[in-house]
Amino acid sequence: MYPFFLIFPKLRKKLVLLCLRYTQLEFWPSLLFYLPLVPYLIILSLRYRGIRYLTAVNPGILASGIAGESKSEILNLIPKHFMAKSLLVPKETLSMDTIIQKWMDKNSLRFPIIAKPDKGERGLLLHKIHSKKELKQLFLKYPIDWLLQEYVKGPFEVGIFYFRLPHQSRGNLFSITDKVFPTLTGDGLSTIETLLEEHPRYRFQVDTHKKHNFFQLEQILPKEKTIRIGSIGNHIQGCMFQDGESYRSKALETHIIKIGDNTKGFYLGRFDIRFSNRKDFQNGKDFKIIELNGVTSESTNLYDPKFSILQSYSILFRQWKLIYEIGFANFQNGIPLFPYFELFRLIKNHGEYRKNLSSNQ
Numbered sequence: 001m002y003p004f005f006l007i008f009p010k011l012r013k014k015l016v017l018l019c020l021r022y023t024q025l026e027f028w029p030s031l032l033f034y035l036p037l038v039p040y041l042i043i044l045s046l047r048y049r050g051i052r053y054l055t056a057v058n059p060g061i062l063a064s065g066i067a068g069e070s071k072s073e074i075l076n077l078i079p080k081h082f083m084a085k086s087l088l089v090p091k092e093t094l095s096m097d098t099i100i101q102k103w104m105d106k107n108s109l110r111f112p113i114i115a116k117p118d119k120g121e122r123g124l125l126l127h128k129i130h131s132k133k134e135l136k137q138l139f140l141k142y143p144i145d146w147l148l149q150e151y152v153k154g155p156f157e158v159g160i161f162y163f164r165l166p167h168q169s170r171g172n173l174f175s176i177t178d179k180v181f182p183t184l185t186g187d188g189l190s191t192i193e194t195l196l197e198e199h200p201r202y203r204f205q206v207d208t209h210k211k212h213n214f215f216q217l218e219q220i221l222p223k224e225k226t227i228r229i230g231s232i233g234n235h236i237q238g239c240m241f242q243d244g245e246s247y248r249s250k251a252l253e254t255h256i257i258k259i260g261d262n263t264k265g266f267y268l269g270r271f272d273i274r275f276s277n278r279k280d281f282q283n284g285k286d287f288k289i290i291e292l293n294g295v296t297s298e299s300t301n302l303y304d305p306k307f308s309i310l311q312s313y314s315i316l317f318r319q320w321k322l323i324y325e326i327g328f329a330n331f332q333n334g335i336p337l338f339p340y341f342e343l344f345r346l347i348k349n350h351g352e353y354r355k356n357l358s359s360n361q
Helices: 009-021 030-034 037-048 052-056 071-075 097-106 132-141 192-198 202-212 250-261 278-282 309-332 340-359
Strands: 086-089 113-117 127-129 146-150 156-163 172-180 183-185 226-228 240-243 268-275 287-293
Touching: 009 202, 037 309, 052 309, 052 340, 071 086, 071 287, 086 097, 113 132, 127 132, 156 250, 156 278, 156 309, 172 250, 172 309, 183 192, 192 202, 250 268, 250 278, 268 278, 268 309
Parallel strands: none
Antiparallel strands: 086 146, 113 127, 113 146, 156 172, 156 268, 172 240, 183 226, 268 287
């Protein structure tokens, strides 16, 4: 008798795809990916005699950015000149259209705009909104606090991981990640849906890509015509991360480090930045910060497909060594640690919040 999966081609295809996923670290399940980090965190906790030092890394952010932090409150820490224009819409005011319209008029904004939960991470419920109708539908489905932002077209986006040791007057750029947005090239015969299913990379996130392109899945792309199929700089949303050291320049370093140094209560985390001209960006000009992530953000260049597993984990381990080093130093300088009970409650509540939002997707 033939094995069950040989009888059903679709099942066989899924099994092959599942096996192939495990050959590429960037597509590993989170539990598997972070498993090797656990012993190292235990070693660091024993060395520093505690685990809560990570809550003292960024005293300007709730629990340093472990969970439940407000995106709008974090953005308020950054010098406003460099920020994408944004508006916090508390759940109590979701029905007040005039507030949003006044904000758009004041800043000369038009649709599309970006909407994201004020408390969320890893691209959770991030939407590109094209009309008032879409925005109303989103608010009705998810009555939570929302952060609205101008849509910075780019087309370029990077993640810059910054850190500053407490005894230093000037920070450092740990890494730069180049975010490569997904594109699709036609063969003149296949639909976009077929091209997605057969693409060597996109097939691993095919459901995500189909969701983003539901309106054109049956379209046949002309031969050699290339279109962008995603515009959100998040790996879960289909963006590819690769090492961006080619962007590094003295002028860029000076400019970003100055912003990091002047961000209140901030010692370690990642700036997500969009810009339209590579040369101007390297000269520290004409860019917009769209997000700042705290202590649980990552140096996302570690997901570069060209990196070996050893290279990727080396980056991850060095990042966590810095987290403990900075947190411990801040604690010695008088920054209090987050109480155990409050930390447990914060993580628990945020987990339930995420679960509730995810169940409605």
